[in-house]
Amino acid sequence: MAMAEPAVVLFDGAGGAELTGVRDMVTGAFSTPAITVGAGDGPLSLDVDSGTLTDGDRRVRPAVVWTRHRAPGTLVAHARPAGSMSALAASAWADFLGEVCAAATTTLPGTAPAGTAQVRSAGRLGVRVPRTVLSTDVAAAARQLGTDRVMVKIPDFRLAEPDPRSWAPHLPVVLDAPAVQDSGGHPVVVQEYVAHVRELRVYYLNGTLCAFDVGKRNPAATWTDPASVSVARTDCPGAAAVVVRALAAAWGLRYAAFDLLVTGTGEVVFLEANPDGDWLWYERRARWHGVTFLAAVMLRELFDAAR
Missing domain, CATH: 3.30.470.20 (ATP-grasp fold, B domain)
Structure with a gap:
């Protein structure tokens, strides 16, 4: 059997296109072996002893691994079709990706x-x-902070709820402290407005x-x-x-x-x-695609160092 070639391995559990663009650039402009894998894709296997990853008929040695959004809850929420991944399967995929990272010379982020x-x-x-309070009672948190205005937010709400039609109650908002809102029964982040x-x-x-x-x-x-x-x-x-x-x-x-x-x-x-921060939206709005380019440069440099 032929020896496994060193390669960059990329994974995004939220279905973003950031790493797809980086893969295309790193394999094209920088002639660097790279593959993307996805939860539910197959067949995939990892030889724990040798650290060899097999993706279909391709065998690679993970030199650099960049995973984004690999928490089990994110994998469940973003599985397609919706509801197709169980909590148990998501946990198994998260563990598998952790093992792939452990086999690599360099991992990101x-x-x-x-x-x-x-x-x-x-x-x-x-x-x-900013001074920060976690609370299920926004009004009490605002009084505790003692500020005129507060920011109320649920970090990473889009990862747990990928359907934009359900985002409205979870969007970040700036409020005058005397006119605060209910948290919806779950903890939220309440910060002083800066x-x-x-x-x-x-x-x-x-x-x-x-x-x-x-x-x-x-x-x-x-x-x-x-x-x-x-x-x-x-x-x-x-x-x-x-x-x-x-x-x-x-x-x-x-x-x-x-x-x-x-x-x-x-x-x-x-x-x-x-x-796991996205960047394509910012690049498109600014009409400047330097983050993708520099991400590819970064991977090539890390790949060279890993070899």
């Missing part, structure tokens, strides 16, 4: 605190963050930064009125670059999408870092 643990960690590292002059989306790609200025009327506009949202490619401000690099290093990230605010005094406020 890397580690990072989950949820509001990011805010706590960033604050301890000296980065400004006045700002800029909103940035900064992509960290193994040391390289790509930044976009984002302008929107309200925090839900990306989903409710995307045409009204402005996105422009920009140089990453120095203070923002310092924050992104410091957090990526502290959390062991090779890739993440950072959401930041810049106040009128130039202070950078960290909101979150999404290790």
Whole structure:
């Protein structure tokens, strides 16, 4: 049997096209062996002893593995047709992907605190963050924060609910503290509203930064009125670059999408870092496709180092 060739292995459990574009570029422009695998695709097998992955009639040795959205709940929610994957099957797929990562020389995106643990960690590292409360009672949380305005959100609601027709109750919203709303019976994130002059989306790609200025009327506009949202490619401000690099290093990230605010005094406020953050929508709005290109460059460099 022929030896397995080293290759880049890509997986996206939410059905996004980000990694498809990167695969096409890395195999075409950069002549790098790469495959995409999907939950439910087959036949797939992993030889645990040799670390060889067999995809149909192709055998590869995972040199670099980049997985996005591989949590079991996401796999269940995004399985097609809807309802076709059980919780048990999703757990088995998540475990399988974990084993593929364990067989690889290099994995992406890397580690990072989950949820509001990011805010706590960033604050301890000296980065400004909004005061945050997790609560099933929005009014009580707003009183606890003692601020005039609050942001209420459910992070990653789209991963659990892929049908846009069901998004309305879960969209992020800015509220005046005296006129708050019910949480719907489940915990939500309630944060102090931070006045700002800029909103940035900064992509960290193994040391390289790509930044976009984002302008929107309200925090839900990306989903409710995307045409009204402005996105422009920009140089990453120095203070923002310092924050992104410091957090990526502290959390062991090779890739993440950072959401930041810049106040009128130039202070950078960290909101979150999404290790599975999408980028195609921002590229299309900005008419600049540098994130895809630099992601392919990153994979080629990691592949060369892994070999």
